[in-house]
Amino acid sequence: MESRIERIKKQLHSQSYKLTPQREATVRVLLEHEEDHLSAEDVYLLVKEKSPEIGLATVYRTLELLTELKIVDKINFGDGVSRYDLRTEGAAxxxxxxxxxxxxxxxxxxxxxxxxxxxxxxxxxxxxxxxxxxxxxxxxxxxxxxxxxxxxxx
Structure with a gap:
């Protein structure tokens, strides 16, 4: 997991962003639950367990940034809930x-x-x-x- 976090950190740096502790906490939750297709609220609840000081708005902003940078994909399976899925490394x-x-x-x-x-x-x-x-x-x-x-x- 650490090598994947390091590669994500490099992706962020290449776009002039830092891997802040809040962003890292969000990325760790996504990596730990990679198969689960978590909603923003799911991510927030899991982040909050480890870092109670991180707010929902911060998690939303982080997920939107990661989506914009194509580190995660925002998906909807027709149930009206946006979910977040880490993009497979190197996948076209x-x-x-x-x-x-x-x-x-x-x-x-x-x-x-x-x-x-x-x-x-x-x-x-x-x-x-x-x-x-x-x-x-x-x-x-x-x-x-x-x-x-x-x-x-x-």
Missing amino acids: HFHHHLVCMECGAVDEIQEDLLGDVEKIVERDWHFIIKDHRLTFHGICHRCVHKNEDKSDDQ
């Missing part, structure tokens, strides 16, 4: 998500599935793509198995 694009409509679980696909689609869009629509996001909404494998088990019991 944002990773994809699978959102379960039954249990709400969010799984990630790290593999970029849209390379060919991007080429077609750029060629046919003369549109220069800078990034993309793909979210699939459906039923996760856990819920599918749970539903299969219920139907077997009947």
Whole structure:
């Protein structure tokens, strides 16, 4: 984790920002809960556990700065809540998500599935793509198995 924090610190410095203690506390929470797709409020509550002096407004400003610098991505899965996801280091694009409509679980696909689609869009629509996001909404494998088990019991 320390090497990742050091790289984020360098990213901030390259844009003339410092990794203040408040920003570091926020980054640490995001790293510790990387799979969780936390909302700003979730991040704040976790930051507050370790650093009670840090306020909600500071966490919001930090998340917005990290989003602006493309260190984190701000995402919405259709539930009206913005969530924050650390961008995979060295990734050319944002990773994809699978959102379960039954249990709400969010799984990630790290593999970029849209390379060919991007080429077609750029060629046919003369549109220069800078990034993309793909979210699939459906039923996760856990819920599918749970539903299969219920139907077997009947």
